[in-house]
Amino acid sequence: MSTRRQWVTEGTSALLAAGMLPRIDRVAGMQKMDGGMQTADSHQPSAISYQPSSPSLKNVLKSQATGTSEALLLKPKQGEEGPPTPATYDRLPLAWNKATVARLKAKLADDHNIQAFLVRDPLNITYLTGYWHSTTERPQAVFMNKDDADPWFLYPGLDRDIVTTWWFGGGKMYFDFPHADDAFPHQGTVTHGETVDPFRFLLSGIREKRVQGMRIGVDGEFYPSEMAKAMDELPGIEWVNIKDTLMKMRQVKTPEELALWRRAYVYFDRAHAFARDYVLTHGTDITDYEVGVATELWINDQLYSDLKLANGAAHHGVSSRVGVSCRAGPVTGYPHPNQPSYNKIGRNMALQISGAARVGGYGHENYRAFIIADSAGNFDPHMRKLWEVSQRTCDMQVELSSEGTTCSKVAYEIHKYQVEQGVQKYVYHRPGHGAGTEGHQSPYIALGDYTMLRRNMCFSEEPGLYDSERGVGFNWSDTVVVATKSGYRMSRVPYSKEWCWVKI
Numbered sequence: 384m385s386t387r388r389q390w391v392t393e394g395t396s397a398l399l400a401a402g403m404l405p406r407i408d409r410v411a412g413m414q415k416m417d418g419g420m421q422t423a424d425s426h427q428p429s430a431i432s433y434q435p436s437s438p439s440l441k442n443v444l445k446s447q448a449t450g451t452s453e454a455l456l457l458k459p460k461q462g463e464e465g466p467p468t469p470a471t472y473d474r475l476p477l478a479w480n481k482a483t484v485a486r487l488k489a490k491l492a493d494d495h496n497i498q499a500f501l502v503r504d505p506l507n508i509t510y511l512t513g514y515w516h517s518t519t520e521r522p523q524a525v526f527m528n529k530d531d532a533d534p535w536f537l538y539p540g541l542d543r544d545i546v547t548t549w550w551f552g553g554g555k556m557y558f559d560f561p562h563a564d565d566a567f568p569h570q571g572t573v574t575h576g577e578t579v580d581p582f583r584f585l586l587s588g589i590r591e592k593r594v595q596g597m598r599i600g601v602d603g604e605f606y607p608s609e610m611a612k613a614m615d616e617l618p619g620i621e622w623v624n625i626k627d628t629l630m631k632m633r634q635v636k637t638p639e640e641l642a643l644w645r646r647a648y649v650y651f652d653r654a655h656a657f658a659r660d661y662v663l664t665h666g667t668d669i670t671d672y673e674v675g676v677a678t679e680l681w682i683n684d685q686l687y688s689d690l691k692l693a694n695g696a697a698h699h700g701v702s703s704r705v706g707v708s709c710r711a712g713p714v715t716g717y718p719h720p721n722q723p724s725y726n727k728i729g730r731n732m733a734l735q736i737s738g739a740a741r742v743g744g745y746g747h748e749n750y751r752a753f754i755i756a757d758s759a760g761n762f763d764p765h766m767r768k769l770w771e772v773s774q775r776t777c778d779m780q781v782e783l784s785s786e787g788t789t790c791s792k793v794a795y796e797i798h799k800y801q802v803e804q805g806v807q808k809y810v811y812h813r814p815g816h817g818a819g820t821e822g823h824q825s826p827y828i829a830l831g832d833y834t835m836l837r838r839n840m841c842f843s844e845e846p847g848l849y850d851s852e853r854g855v856g857f858n859w860s861d862t863v864v865v866a867t868k869s870g871y872r873m874s875r876v877p878y879s880k881e882w883c884w885v886k887i
């Protein structure tokens with residue numbers, strides 16, 4: 384294996400030699416006062432100039448993509464239940480949101496005699512309306528009557544150009560949080576008005592809009608102070624908690640959601656292949672951090688080049704990104720390490736390539752656990768044992784994830800197998816959690832969760848094993864989708880020894 388310094392002196396096209404390090408050095412040199420930049424009292428033009436002969440970091444990374452590992456990605460099997468064909472759209476269409484709101488309205492009317500709803504959870508706002516927005520301390524809400532064609536919003540002035548150009552049926556805007564009464568600087572009104580209670584501000588807006596019926600479904604319980612304000616602003620209205628109704632809708636994915644989910648995994652699978660090739664190409668001359676950074680830059684260039692971004696127009700490319708990380712050595716021995724992943728990749732160690740990918744907000748985790756052979760080409764027996772048991776329990780989760788089974792049953796069988804194999808000391812957590820646009824979503828593949836699995840529920844796949852004393856650990860993840868006879872995975876990245884046991 385050539386050393387990093389040899390690559391530099393020999394002038395090859397490897398990333399570190401011909402790409403990353405020289406460019407970082409050049410840019411770092413520009414930060415010096417004598418490197419061509421103007422000082423406060425200098426009148427000389429900057430010496431920085433475009434160097435067309437120097438390839439961009441993106442192009443250097445493209446040269447690293449050998450495609451060797453990508454050829455090993457699993458192919459579809461005849462008669463398999465999933466995964467679905469990847470979506471061709473970049474986000475769920477507005478028609479999907481309108482149909483989803485119609486489903487909710489029908490369920491509320493038929494099951495609870497509710498003719499209006501209010502949602503304040505950002506996840507529910509986005510799920511129902513397709514309004515993707517940044518979440519901060521600024522409150523936002525959506526209200527609709529059963530007969531309303533379009534949603535009514537509470538929103539901050541900061542987001543006015545986003546909210547009003549999507550699916551918008553009016554609303555009530557406050558300037559910012561906290562909001563001063565009648566203070567709207569963007570309209571030329573600057574005052575020292577009284578601080579506005581945002582909840583009363585919301586309720587007064589609903590009152591002005593008018594409520595259909597005498598019951599409003601709301602996605603969560605009110606605090607006692609909120610209930611007092613609600614009774615004062617909207618007397619006679621009964622507030623009904625519909626949080627569970629919405630969660631059950633979100634838990635069972637529609638075909639359109641699953642197709643978009645699969646599209647995210649197409650990119651994530653390619654990222655895994657690139658990262659594997661990067662490790663095999665550069666071996667012990669790189670850090671785990673570099674693997675993650677290089678892969679993430681390479682794959683997101685592919686992703687964003689494919690998305691219809693409309694030259695930066697709002698509502699295009701929403702919540703789309705592939706995040707890639709890599710852990711090598713001792714950090715793999717912790718489920719959630721608090722130390723950074725910045726370790727030299729070496730022989731006879733565990734390695735994990737992981738992260739999450741989303742297109743239009745849909746997608747999830749994808750981890751693979753590796754063993755790197757020692758200098759003699761052998762694989763450590765202890766690591767082999769932990770890897771083999773954890774890999775088998777991943778397959779068990781897929782096999783057990785059929786509709787009608789309970790979450791606890793899946794967890795029970797996996798934990799029972801772990802104990803039977805004598806690795807109980809290395810078990811740190813439940814096998815998986817529900818997956819949604821928020822990441823972790825109920826229910827949970829855990830001994831205390833007796834929720835029955837329903838077709839098209841999605842779960843992470845993480846029956847990992849960890850030995851912090853010896854600095855090794857193997858955690859996996861994927862999206863396991865509940866199906867009729869068994870589950871299926873969204874990813875086409877192999878779980879095989881051929882893929883995961885490597886020699887460098």
